[in-house]
Amino acid sequence: MKIRFYGARGSHPTAVPIDRIEKIQKNIWDLARKSSAKTWSQFQKEIKTKPHSFASTYSCHTTCIEILSEGSPMPIYVDMGTGLSAAAGDLASGLNNDKFKADSGEAAFFITHTHWDHIIGLPTLYRLYKPGNEFHFYGAHKGLKKRIAGLFNKNYFPVEFDLLEDRLHFHELRKDEQIPFGKLKISTASQPHPGTSFAYRFEYNHKIFVIATDTDLSNTMASSFPKGKNIYSGATMVAVDSHFTHEDYLQRKTHGHPSIERVVDFAASEEINNIMLTHHNPAYDDEFLDALLESAYTYLRSKYGERHPLRFQLPIEGNQFNL
Numbered sequence: 001m002k003i004r005f006y007g008a009r010g011s012h013p014t015a016v017p018i019d020r021i022e023k024i025q026k027n028i029w030d031l032a033r034k035s036s037a038k039t040w041s042q043f044q045k046e047i048k049t050k051p052h053s054f055a056s057t058y059s060c061h062t063t064c065i066e067i068l069s070e071g072s073p074m075p076i077y078v079d080m081g082t083g084l085s086a087a088a089g090d091l092a093s094g095l096n097n098d099k100f101k102a103d104s105g106e107a108a109f110f111i112t113h114t115h116w117d118h119i120i121g122l123p124t125l126y127r128l129y130k131p132g133n134e135f136h137f138y139g140a141h142k143g144l145k146k147r148i149a150g151l152f153n154k155n156y157f158p159v160e161f162d163l164l165e166d167r168l169h170f171h172e173l174r175k176d177e178q179i180p181f182g183k184l185k186i187s188t189a190s191q192p193h194p195g196t197s198f199a200y201r202f203e204y205n206h207k208i209f210v211i212a213t214d215t216d217l218s219n220t221m222a223s224s225f226p227k228g229k230n231i232y233s234g235a236t237m238v239a240v241d242s243h244f245t246h247e248d249y250l251q252r253k254t255h256g257h258p259s260i261e262r263v264v265d266f267a268a269s270e271e272i273n274n275i276m277l278t279h280h281n282p283a284y285d286d287e288f289l290d291a292l293l294e295s296a297y298t299y300l301r302s303k304y305g306e307r308h309p310l311r312f313q314l315p316i317e318g319n320q321f322n323l
């Protein structure tokens, strides 16, 4: 499976402010003056020794994760945040494969929930308006079609739903259901979040990717798994909501997002060693996200020991991981 993060920002998209861009320019200038690099690639290697925020940004778009797999009959997207427009603009994405170029493409969306930041990218997906393309929507919320149709209402958007309806197909999953999808096995499990959200597990060729965003992680068990197992069991990589610092979590306990310390405790107790920290708080700039990443390691080492194998990463927009 190829997993590509087209959006990892939570709640709403963010732009990189001009003062941050100016700081990045200054960082690069200062480094260049001291550098002995003779080529651009040598200088890039020096930049990479710095925290990511030194010269770049993590993610501006909201949640959209692409899964491409030879075992899947079509490209899969988890959520349709504004990252969907980044996917549509990337020539390497499944939305620009040969079938879509011939206006006979097919794609599937697995929807964690329908809060704005997870669906708002759909109406501007230009492939939607090309007759011949077909789209499948999977989700475990009741009334999934009505929720998506509500995006295409002339009070909010110029195109009405009935113009698209024939080419959009809705598949309501049962809570905690497992389905075959081509040669993939896809499972879902409900999560604690206002209005309920759903985690998804994608399994193919002994590799397992789980996305668990918009959850406060207070109840992580799923009934469809055998006793002692759950949706995370044996996962190769898990992308987990990491929206809050401990202090911010205490102020916003009802928002349905965890503190970074709870993410560490969750990963350690589930014995997951590869965690992508996603749904970045839009109030946290890139330097703060680097500090949040470091705080995860500080907490891990102090509570679970220096040698604990758990590793965290912050996804960078457009990053691809091959599982």
Ligand SMILES: [Zn+2]
Binding pocket: 010, 011, 115, 117, 118, 214, 279
């Ligand atoms: Zn969200």
Ligand SMILES: [Zn+2]
Binding pocket: 113, 115, 193, 197, 214
């Ligand atoms: Zn949400």
